[in-house]
Amino acid sequence: SVTYEGDWFINQKAVSSMSDRERSQFISVVDQHPVFFSASIRQNLVLGDRLIHDSVILKLLDMLGLSALIEQLPNGLYSSMDETERNFSGGELQRLAIARAMLVRPAILVLDDATSHLDKVTENRVLEVIRQHAPQQIQLVISHGSQALTIANRAFSLSHGQLKQINLEETVYA
Secondary structure, three states, X not given: OOOOOOOOEEOOEEHHHOOHHHHHOOEEEEEOOOOOOOOEHHHHHOOOOOOOOHHHHHHHHHHOOOHHHHHOOOOHHHOEHHHHHHHOOHHHHHHHHHHHHHHHOOOEEEEEOOOOOOXXXXXXXXXXXXXXXXXXXXXXXXXXXXXXXXXXOOEEEXXXXXXXXXXXXXXXXX
16 A cells, blocks of 8 residues: 655656656646736737647636636737736736636646635636536636636635545535
C-alpha cells in the first residue's frame, strides 16, 4: 500500500514536481482576481491552445453571457485587452478568465472564489455552463457563498481548520 501525504498526485506523480507546462495539461485555476496580458482578448483566451477556432470561443462566450460585450467592441475578439479591460466589470473579467480556463479543457478545473463578483443568477448560469461543458471534469469550486452547492455532487465546509462534508440533501440555500 502506497501512502501519499503532503502533496497532490496525478497519475502517481506529485503536482509540485511537474513543470508549469506539464501541470497546465491537467489543471486550470481561476481565482478572484484574474490577470490578463498585453494582447488581444482572443490571445488572452487561447493561451492553452492557439488553434481554437473563433466560432468555438464565441459560442462559449455566448454561453457565459459575454457575447454582447465582445460584439460591441470595435475589433471584437481582436480588441486589445489593454484598451478594453478598464471598461469591463469585475464579473465580466472573472467570466473571461473562466472561459480561458474552460477552453483548455483540463482534467481538473479549480475555481477559487472565481464567481465572487457575480450576482446569484449569473453565478448559477456560469456554474451550470461549466458543469455542462465538461461533465467528466473534476471541478473544485471554492466559495464563501452557497450558490455552488446547487450543482455540487459533494460539498465540504472548512471552519477553524476542520474539514467537514456537508449533507447536500439537508442544505437550505439562501
